[in-house]
Amino acid sequence: MPTKPATATWWTSARNAASDPAYYNKLAEWCESLDPAEQGRGFERIMGEIADFGGSPADARKDAASGWISLLADSGAFESAAIALIPQSATFTGGRMKDGTFVAQVIPEGSAGAHSRNARSLSMAWLAALLRALARQSIEAKATSAH
Numbered sequence: 001m002p003t004k005p006a007t008a009t010w011w012t013s014a015r016n017a018a019s020d021p022a023y024y025n026k027l028a029e030w031c032e033s034l035d036p037a038e039q040g041r042g043f044e045r046i047m048g049e050i051a052d053f054g055g056s057p058a059d060a061r062k063d064a065a066s067g068w069i070s071l072l073a074d075s076g077a078f079e080s081a082a083i084a085l086i087p088q089s090a091t092f093t094g095g096r097m098k099d100g101t102f103v104a105q106v107i108p109e110g111s112a113g114a115h116s117r118n119a120r121s122l123s124m125a126w127l128a129a130l131l132r133a134l135a136r137q138s139i140e141a142k143a144t145s146a147h
Contacts, residue, residue, distance in 0.1 A: 024135035028128035032119040042124050043073035043081060046131075050085075078123035086130055094122050094129075104129040111137050 034042045072081035086092050094104035104125035107113035114132035119125035
């Protein structure tokens, strides 16, 4: 029996969790501010945040963090780890600007995209865009449930 990719599980849990879009946006800004040498610290914090979505933190951490995504980040393959966190159904882009900063966009299926500008590394740009996409989906879900 095939198993769900870790990204599908954490993203669904995060979308369904009672969430704070302002907090996700602050976390995105924090990711963008990190020096390239601090990418490991960024992943450690984001993976800890993911562990708090839905279910027990131990279950979520085992599902999303302790597998191959954590191995990628722990080995310094930060861009690969960031891509692995993006749901497979999402579209994403990223690149480096002339001034050396990084930009990224993540567009979850069925939702508007979110972006990151002026990040100091590509992996943190992707994580920031992903967090902003999550914040945006949270706002959209709250607006839909209010009607």
